[in-house]
Amino acid sequence: MKYYIGLDIGGTTIKYGLVDETGKILEKDAIKTSIKGEEILQNIEKIVKQFKTEQTITAIGVSAPGIVQQDGFMTTGGAIKDFFGINLKQEIEKRTGIITTVENDANAAAFAEQWQGNAxxxxxxxxxxxxxxxxxxxxxxxxxxxxxxxxxxxxxxxxxxxxxxxxxxxxxxxxxxxxxxxxxxxxxxxxxxxxxxxxxxxxxxxxxxxxxxxxxxxxxxxxxxxxxxxxxxxxxxxxxxxxxxxxxxxxxxxxxxxxxxxxxxxxxxxxxxxxxxxxxxxxxxxxxxxxxxxxxxxxxx
The missing domain is CATH 3.30.420.40 (ATPase, nucleotide binding domain)
Incomplete structure:
Protein backbone atom coordinates (compact mmCIF):
# COMPACT_ATOMS: atom_id res chain seq x y z
CA MET A 1 0.00 0.00 0.00
CA LYS A 2 1.28 3.46 -0.91
CA TYR A 3 0.67 6.48 1.30
CA TYR A 4 0.36 10.15 0.40
CA ILE A 5 0.04 13.46 2.20
CA GLY A 6 -2.74 15.77 1.04
CA LEU A 7 -2.50 19.48 1.86
CA ASP A 8 -5.42 21.82 1.22
CA ILE A 9 -4.14 25.39 1.66
CA GLY A 10 -6.97 27.85 2.14
CA GLY A 11 -7.06 31.49 3.10
CA THR A 12 -8.24 30.64 6.62
CA THR A 13 -7.04 27.11 7.34
CA ILE A 14 -4.67 24.46 6.02
CA LYS A 15 -6.42 21.10 6.06
CA TYR A 16 -4.16 18.10 5.79
CA GLY A 17 -4.38 14.34 5.84
CA LEU A 18 -2.64 11.00 5.39
CA VAL A 19 -4.28 9.24 2.46
CA ASP A 20 -3.78 5.77 1.05
CA GLU A 21 -3.73 4.87 -2.65
CA THR A 22 -7.45 4.03 -2.63
CA GLY A 23 -8.37 7.56 -1.54
CA LYS A 24 -9.15 6.69 2.07
CA ILE A 25 -8.18 9.42 4.54
CA LEU A 26 -6.50 7.67 7.45
CA GLU A 27 -5.80 10.79 9.55
CA LYS A 28 -6.67 14.43 9.11
CA ASP A 29 -6.45 17.73 10.94
CA ALA A 30 -6.23 21.46 10.27
CA ILE A 31 -4.23 24.48 11.36
CA LYS A 32 -4.73 28.18 10.91
CA THR A 33 -3.21 29.65 7.74
CA SER A 34 -0.51 32.19 8.50
CA ILE A 35 -0.46 35.45 6.57
CA LYS A 36 3.26 34.89 5.98
CA GLY A 37 4.37 32.49 3.26
CA GLU A 38 7.49 31.41 5.15
CA GLU A 39 5.44 30.37 8.18
CA ILE A 40 3.10 28.36 5.94
CA LEU A 41 6.06 26.51 4.47
CA GLN A 42 7.51 25.85 7.92
CA ASN A 43 4.17 24.45 9.09
CA ILE A 44 3.99 22.21 6.02
CA GLU A 45 7.47 20.93 6.81
CA LYS A 46 6.34 20.05 10.36
CA ILE A 47 3.23 18.27 9.10
CA VAL A 48 5.23 16.20 6.63
CA LYS A 49 7.89 15.38 9.24
CA GLN A 50 5.22 14.03 11.59
CA PHE A 51 3.60 11.82 8.94
CA LYS A 52 7.01 10.52 7.84
CA THR A 53 7.46 9.03 11.32
CA GLU A 54 4.30 6.96 10.73
CA GLN A 55 4.54 5.82 7.10
CA THR A 56 6.79 5.91 4.07
CA ILE A 57 5.35 8.75 1.99
CA THR A 58 5.25 8.27 -1.79
CA ALA A 59 4.34 11.85 -2.71
CA ILE A 60 2.71 15.05 -1.48
CA GLY A 61 -0.32 16.55 -3.16
CA VAL A 62 -1.12 20.22 -2.58
CA SER A 63 -4.31 22.14 -3.29
CA ALA A 64 -3.62 25.89 -3.38
CA PRO A 65 -5.57 29.05 -4.25
CA GLY A 66 -4.85 31.12 -7.34
CA ILE A 67 -3.58 30.44 -10.85
CA VAL A 68 -1.23 27.46 -10.64
CA GLN A 69 0.89 26.31 -13.57
CA GLN A 70 1.48 22.60 -14.17
CA ASP A 71 5.09 22.89 -12.98
CA GLY A 72 3.96 24.27 -9.60
CA PHE A 73 4.63 27.93 -10.36
CA MET A 74 2.13 30.21 -8.64
CA THR A 75 1.12 32.95 -11.06
CA THR A 76 -1.18 34.18 -8.28
CA GLY A 77 -1.86 32.85 -4.80
CA GLY A 78 -5.33 34.03 -3.87
CA ALA A 79 -5.32 35.64 -0.44
CA ILE A 80 -1.76 34.40 0.22
CA LYS A 81 0.20 37.28 -1.29
CA ASP A 82 3.59 35.73 -0.45
CA PHE A 83 2.80 32.88 -2.84
CA PHE A 84 2.54 35.15 -5.87
CA GLY A 85 5.40 34.37 -8.26
CA ILE A 86 6.98 31.43 -6.43
CA ASN A 87 7.33 27.79 -7.44
CA LEU A 88 5.49 26.12 -4.57
CA LYS A 89 6.33 22.61 -5.76
CA GLN A 90 10.07 23.33 -5.63
CA GLU A 91 9.83 25.05 -2.24
CA ILE A 92 8.06 22.09 -0.62
CA GLU A 93 10.31 19.49 -2.27
CA LYS A 94 13.38 21.37 -1.08
CA ARG A 95 12.14 21.33 2.52
CA THR A 96 10.73 17.80 2.66
CA GLY A 97 12.72 15.75 0.15
CA ILE A 98 9.44 14.29 -1.18
CA ILE A 99 8.16 14.68 -4.72
CA THR A 100 5.27 17.15 -4.70
CA THR A 101 2.42 18.10 -7.02
CA VAL A 102 0.60 21.44 -6.71
CA GLU A 103 -2.88 22.01 -8.11
CA ASN A 104 -5.35 24.90 -8.09
CA ASP A 105 -7.92 24.36 -5.33
CA ALA A 106 -10.98 24.24 -7.59
CA ASN A 107 -9.21 21.88 -9.99
CA ALA A 108 -8.35 19.68 -7.01
CA ALA A 109 -12.03 19.60 -6.04
CA ALA A 110 -12.89 18.56 -9.60
CA PHE A 111 -10.26 15.79 -9.46
CA ALA A 112 -11.68 14.58 -6.15
CA GLU A 113 -15.20 14.35 -7.53
CA GLN A 114 -13.89 12.42 -10.55
CA TRP A 115 -12.14 9.90 -8.29
CA GLN A 116 -14.46 9.50 -5.33
CA GLY A 117 -17.45 11.81 -5.78
CA ASN A 118 -20.44 12.72 -7.90
CA ALA A 119 -18.48 13.00 -11.17
Whole structure:
Protein backbone atom coordinates (compact mmCIF):
# COMPACT_ATOMS: atom_id res chain seq x y z
CA MET A 1 0.00 0.00 0.00
CA LYS A 2 1.28 3.46 -0.91
CA TYR A 3 0.67 6.48 1.30
CA TYR A 4 0.36 10.15 0.40
CA ILE A 5 0.04 13.46 2.20
CA GLY A 6 -2.74 15.77 1.04
CA LEU A 7 -2.50 19.48 1.86
CA ASP A 8 -5.42 21.82 1.22
CA ILE A 9 -4.14 25.39 1.66
CA GLY A 10 -6.97 27.85 2.14
CA GLY A 11 -7.06 31.49 3.10
CA THR A 12 -8.24 30.64 6.62
CA THR A 13 -7.04 27.11 7.34
CA ILE A 14 -4.67 24.46 6.02
CA LYS A 15 -6.42 21.10 6.06
CA TYR A 16 -4.16 18.10 5.79
CA GLY A 17 -4.38 14.34 5.84
CA LEU A 18 -2.64 11.00 5.39
CA VAL A 19 -4.28 9.24 2.46
CA ASP A 20 -3.78 5.77 1.05
CA GLU A 21 -3.73 4.87 -2.65
CA THR A 22 -7.45 4.03 -2.63
CA GLY A 23 -8.37 7.56 -1.54
CA LYS A 24 -9.15 6.69 2.07
CA ILE A 25 -8.18 9.42 4.54
CA LEU A 26 -6.50 7.67 7.45
CA GLU A 27 -5.80 10.79 9.55
CA LYS A 28 -6.67 14.43 9.11
CA ASP A 29 -6.45 17.73 10.94
CA ALA A 30 -6.23 21.46 10.27
CA ILE A 31 -4.23 24.48 11.36
CA LYS A 32 -4.73 28.18 10.91
CA THR A 33 -3.21 29.65 7.74
CA SER A 34 -0.51 32.19 8.50
CA ILE A 35 -0.46 35.45 6.57
CA LYS A 36 3.26 34.89 5.98
CA GLY A 37 4.37 32.49 3.26
CA GLU A 38 7.49 31.41 5.15
CA GLU A 39 5.44 30.37 8.18
CA ILE A 40 3.10 28.36 5.94
CA LEU A 41 6.06 26.51 4.47
CA GLN A 42 7.51 25.85 7.92
CA ASN A 43 4.17 24.45 9.09
CA ILE A 44 3.99 22.21 6.02
CA GLU A 45 7.47 20.93 6.81
CA LYS A 46 6.34 20.05 10.36
CA ILE A 47 3.23 18.27 9.10
CA VAL A 48 5.23 16.20 6.63
CA LYS A 49 7.89 15.38 9.24
CA GLN A 50 5.22 14.03 11.59
CA PHE A 51 3.60 11.82 8.94
CA LYS A 52 7.01 10.52 7.84
CA THR A 53 7.46 9.03 11.32
CA GLU A 54 4.30 6.96 10.73
CA GLN A 55 4.54 5.82 7.10
CA THR A 56 6.79 5.91 4.07
CA ILE A 57 5.35 8.75 1.99
CA THR A 58 5.25 8.27 -1.79
CA ALA A 59 4.34 11.85 -2.71
CA ILE A 60 2.71 15.05 -1.48
CA GLY A 61 -0.32 16.55 -3.16
CA VAL A 62 -1.12 20.22 -2.58
CA SER A 63 -4.31 22.14 -3.29
CA ALA A 64 -3.62 25.89 -3.38
CA PRO A 65 -5.57 29.05 -4.25
CA GLY A 66 -4.85 31.12 -7.34
CA ILE A 67 -3.58 30.44 -10.85
CA VAL A 68 -1.23 27.46 -10.64
CA GLN A 69 0.89 26.31 -13.57
CA GLN A 70 1.48 22.60 -14.17
CA ASP A 71 5.09 22.89 -12.98
CA GLY A 72 3.96 24.27 -9.60
CA PHE A 73 4.63 27.93 -10.36
CA MET A 74 2.13 30.21 -8.64
CA THR A 75 1.12 32.95 -11.06
CA THR A 76 -1.18 34.18 -8.28
CA GLY A 77 -1.86 32.85 -4.80
CA GLY A 78 -5.33 34.03 -3.87
CA ALA A 79 -5.32 35.64 -0.44
CA ILE A 80 -1.76 34.40 0.22
CA LYS A 81 0.20 37.28 -1.29
CA ASP A 82 3.59 35.73 -0.45
CA PHE A 83 2.80 32.88 -2.84
CA PHE A 84 2.54 35.15 -5.87
CA GLY A 85 5.40 34.37 -8.26
CA ILE A 86 6.98 31.43 -6.43
CA ASN A 87 7.33 27.79 -7.44
CA LEU A 88 5.49 26.12 -4.57
CA LYS A 89 6.33 22.61 -5.76
CA GLN A 90 10.07 23.33 -5.63
CA GLU A 91 9.83 25.05 -2.24
CA ILE A 92 8.06 22.09 -0.62
CA GLU A 93 10.31 19.49 -2.27
CA LYS A 94 13.38 21.37 -1.08
CA ARG A 95 12.14 21.33 2.52
CA THR A 96 10.73 17.80 2.66
CA GLY A 97 12.72 15.75 0.15
CA ILE A 98 9.44 14.29 -1.18
CA ILE A 99 8.16 14.68 -4.72
CA THR A 100 5.27 17.15 -4.70
CA THR A 101 2.42 18.10 -7.02
CA VAL A 102 0.60 21.44 -6.71
CA GLU A 103 -2.88 22.01 -8.11
CA ASN A 104 -5.35 24.90 -8.09
CA ASP A 105 -7.92 24.36 -5.33
CA ALA A 106 -10.98 24.24 -7.59
CA ASN A 107 -9.21 21.88 -9.99
CA ALA A 108 -8.35 19.68 -7.01
CA ALA A 109 -12.03 19.60 -6.04
CA ALA A 110 -12.89 18.56 -9.60
CA PHE A 111 -10.26 15.79 -9.46
CA ALA A 112 -11.68 14.58 -6.15
CA GLU A 113 -15.20 14.35 -7.53
CA GLN A 114 -13.89 12.42 -10.55
CA TRP A 115 -12.14 9.90 -8.29
CA GLN A 116 -14.46 9.50 -5.33
CA GLY A 117 -17.45 11.81 -5.78
CA ASN A 118 -20.44 12.72 -7.90
CA ALA A 119 -18.48 13.00 -11.17
CA UNK A 120 -17.63 9.28 -11.25
CA UNK A 121 -18.63 7.98 -14.68
CA UNK A 122 -18.77 11.41 -16.31
CA UNK A 123 -16.17 12.58 -18.80
CA UNK A 124 -17.15 16.24 -19.34
CA UNK A 125 -18.22 18.34 -16.38
CA UNK A 126 -17.37 21.34 -14.32
CA UNK A 127 -17.13 21.93 -10.64
CA UNK A 128 -17.93 25.39 -9.29
CA UNK A 129 -16.72 26.14 -5.76
CA UNK A 130 -18.70 28.89 -4.00
CA UNK A 131 -17.20 30.52 -0.94
CA UNK A 132 -15.73 33.94 -0.20
CA UNK A 133 -15.21 34.13 -3.97
CA UNK A 134 -15.86 31.63 -6.76
CA UNK A 135 -13.48 29.18 -8.41
CA UNK A 136 -13.96 26.39 -10.85
CA UNK A 137 -12.50 23.31 -12.45
CA UNK A 138 -13.37 22.35 -16.01
CA UNK A 139 -12.94 18.72 -17.12
CA UNK A 140 -13.06 17.86 -20.83
CA UNK A 141 -12.61 14.25 -21.97
CA UNK A 142 -11.47 13.25 -18.45
CA UNK A 143 -8.73 15.89 -18.35
CA UNK A 144 -8.59 19.20 -16.52
CA UNK A 145 -8.71 21.93 -19.15
CA UNK A 146 -6.09 24.53 -18.22
CA UNK A 147 -6.17 26.84 -21.23
CA UNK A 148 -3.28 28.63 -22.86
CA UNK A 149 -2.07 30.41 -19.71
CA UNK A 150 -3.19 28.11 -16.90
CA UNK A 151 -6.20 30.16 -15.87
CA UNK A 152 -9.09 28.23 -17.45
CA UNK A 153 -11.84 27.66 -14.91
CA UNK A 154 -11.53 31.06 -13.22
CA UNK A 155 -15.31 31.37 -13.43
CA UNK A 156 -15.42 34.04 -10.75
CA UNK A 157 -13.95 36.57 -13.19
CA UNK A 158 -16.92 36.33 -15.57
CA UNK A 159 -19.03 39.48 -15.84
CA UNK A 160 -22.64 38.51 -15.10
CA UNK A 161 -24.44 41.44 -13.42
CA UNK A 162 -24.51 45.18 -14.18
CA UNK A 163 -23.63 46.55 -10.77
CA UNK A 164 -21.17 49.27 -11.74
CA UNK A 165 -20.37 50.20 -15.33
CA UNK A 166 -18.35 53.32 -14.53
CA UNK A 167 -15.39 51.88 -12.65
CA UNK A 168 -14.18 48.78 -10.83
CA UNK A 169 -15.73 46.42 -13.36
CA UNK A 170 -14.75 43.46 -11.18
CA UNK A 171 -17.81 44.42 -9.12
CA UNK A 172 -19.88 42.98 -11.99
CA UNK A 173 -18.07 39.65 -11.77
CA UNK A 174 -19.49 36.35 -10.57
CA UNK A 175 -17.20 36.40 -7.53
CA UNK A 176 -18.52 39.82 -6.48
CA UNK A 177 -22.19 39.00 -7.10
CA UNK A 178 -22.61 35.23 -6.79
CA UNK A 179 -20.20 34.31 -4.00
CA UNK A 180 -21.38 33.73 -0.45
CA UNK A 181 -19.50 36.64 1.13
CA UNK A 182 -18.95 39.15 -1.66
CA UNK A 183 -22.32 38.38 -3.25
CA UNK A 184 -25.09 37.26 -0.91
CA UNK A 185 -23.91 38.74 2.38
CA UNK A 186 -22.59 41.93 0.81
CA UNK A 187 -25.89 42.55 -0.98
CA UNK A 188 -27.90 42.00 2.21
CA UNK A 189 -25.61 44.14 4.36
CA UNK A 190 -25.60 46.96 1.81
CA UNK A 191 -29.39 47.11 1.54
CA UNK A 192 -30.65 46.16 5.00
CA UNK A 193 -29.44 49.12 7.07
CA UNK A 194 -29.03 46.66 9.97
CA UNK A 195 -25.93 45.32 11.75
CA UNK A 196 -23.81 43.37 9.30
CA UNK A 197 -24.36 39.65 8.96
CA UNK A 198 -21.43 37.27 8.62
CA UNK A 199 -23.36 33.99 8.26
CA UNK A 200 -25.30 33.26 5.06
CA UNK A 201 -27.58 30.88 6.96
CA UNK A 202 -29.12 33.86 8.71
CA UNK A 203 -30.20 35.28 5.34
CA UNK A 204 -32.03 32.02 4.62
CA UNK A 205 -33.70 32.15 8.04
CA UNK A 206 -34.85 35.71 7.41
CA UNK A 207 -36.10 34.77 3.95
CA UNK A 208 -38.22 32.02 5.52
CA UNK A 209 -39.82 34.80 7.58
CA UNK A 210 -40.51 36.75 4.36
CA UNK A 211 -37.95 39.44 5.09
CA UNK A 212 -38.00 41.50 1.87
CA UNK A 213 -34.29 42.37 1.85
CA UNK A 214 -33.34 38.74 2.47
CA UNK A 215 -35.59 37.59 -0.37
CA UNK A 216 -34.13 40.22 -2.71
CA UNK A 217 -30.61 39.23 -1.66
CA UNK A 218 -31.23 35.58 -2.49
CA UNK A 219 -32.80 36.47 -5.82
CA UNK A 220 -29.77 38.60 -6.77
CA UNK A 221 -27.41 35.85 -5.58
CA UNK A 222 -29.18 33.09 -7.50
CA UNK A 223 -29.47 35.21 -10.63
CA UNK A 224 -25.73 35.86 -10.71
CA UNK A 225 -24.82 32.18 -10.29
CA UNK A 226 -27.51 31.01 -12.72
CA UNK A 227 -26.27 33.40 -15.41
CA UNK A 228 -22.74 32.13 -14.96
CA UNK A 229 -23.83 28.50 -15.15
CA UNK A 230 -26.00 29.08 -18.23
CA UNK A 231 -23.08 30.83 -19.96
CA UNK A 232 -20.89 27.81 -19.21
CA UNK A 233 -23.57 25.34 -20.28
CA UNK A 234 -23.92 26.84 -23.75
CA UNK A 235 -20.13 27.25 -24.09
CA UNK A 236 -19.06 23.79 -22.89
CA UNK A 237 -22.22 21.60 -22.75
CA UNK A 238 -21.15 19.51 -19.71
CA UNK A 239 -22.74 16.24 -18.68
CA UNK A 240 -23.15 17.44 -15.08
CA UNK A 241 -22.45 20.57 -13.03
CA UNK A 242 -21.25 20.13 -9.45
CA UNK A 243 -21.39 22.87 -6.84
CA UNK A 244 -18.93 22.80 -3.94
CA UNK A 245 -18.29 25.07 -1.00
CA UNK A 246 -19.96 25.26 2.38
CA UNK A 247 -23.28 26.61 1.09
CA UNK A 248 -23.73 23.61 -1.21
CA UNK A 249 -24.74 21.40 1.74
CA UNK A 250 -27.86 23.56 2.26
CA UNK A 251 -30.71 21.92 0.29
CA UNK A 252 -32.49 25.29 0.09
CA UNK A 253 -29.55 26.65 -1.86
CA UNK A 254 -29.62 23.93 -4.53
CA UNK A 255 -33.43 24.13 -4.81
CA UNK A 256 -33.33 27.91 -5.20
CA UNK A 257 -30.51 27.80 -7.74
CA UNK A 258 -32.21 25.15 -9.87
CA UNK A 259 -35.43 27.18 -9.85
CA UNK A 260 -33.59 30.32 -10.97
CA UNK A 261 -31.80 28.47 -13.79
CA UNK A 262 -35.15 27.08 -14.98
CA UNK A 263 -36.72 30.55 -14.79
CA UNK A 264 -33.98 32.25 -16.82
CA UNK A 265 -33.90 29.39 -19.32
CA UNK A 266 -37.68 29.56 -19.85
CA UNK A 267 -37.45 33.27 -20.69
CA UNK A 268 -34.73 32.84 -23.33
CA UNK A 269 -36.02 31.46 -26.63
CA UNK A 270 -32.48 30.57 -27.75
CA UNK A 271 -31.98 28.04 -24.95
CA UNK A 272 -35.53 27.29 -23.82
CA UNK A 273 -35.73 23.92 -25.57
CA UNK A 274 -32.12 22.84 -25.06
CA UNK A 275 -31.20 20.00 -22.71
CA UNK A 276 -29.05 21.29 -19.86
CA UNK A 277 -26.91 19.25 -17.49
CA UNK A 278 -28.15 18.46 -14.00
CA UNK A 279 -26.88 20.79 -11.29
CA UNK A 280 -26.17 19.04 -8.00
CA UNK A 281 -23.96 19.43 -4.92
CA UNK A 282 -20.45 18.05 -4.90
CA UNK A 283 -20.10 14.98 -2.67
CA UNK A 284 -16.83 15.38 -0.82
CA UNK A 285 -17.23 18.86 0.73
CA UNK A 286 -14.40 19.68 3.16
CA UNK A 287 -12.32 16.65 2.18
CA UNK A 288 -12.30 17.50 -1.54
CA UNK A 289 -9.06 19.49 -1.45
CA UNK A 290 -7.11 16.77 0.32
CA UNK A 291 -8.46 13.93 -1.83
CA UNK A 292 -8.15 15.85 -5.09
CA UNK A 293 -4.58 16.92 -4.34
CA UNK A 294 -3.60 13.30 -3.67
CA UNK A 295 -5.35 12.07 -6.82
CA UNK A 296 -3.36 14.61 -8.84
CA UNK A 297 -0.15 13.37 -7.14
CA UNK A 298 -0.99 9.77 -7.96
CA UNK A 299 -1.65 10.65 -11.60
CA UNK A 300 1.61 12.58 -11.88
CA UNK A 301 3.74 9.92 -10.25
Missing amino acids: VGFHNYYCMVIGTGIGGGLVINDQIYRGGHGMAGEFGMMSVMNVNNDQNLELNSLSFTGATVFGLLNYYNHHSGKPKLTDARVVYDLADKKDEVALASLDFFYTAIAKGIINLMVAVDPEIVLIGGGISVNPKFITGLRAKIADLKSRNSDVRDLTFAEVKPAKLHNDAGIIGAVYRAIQAN
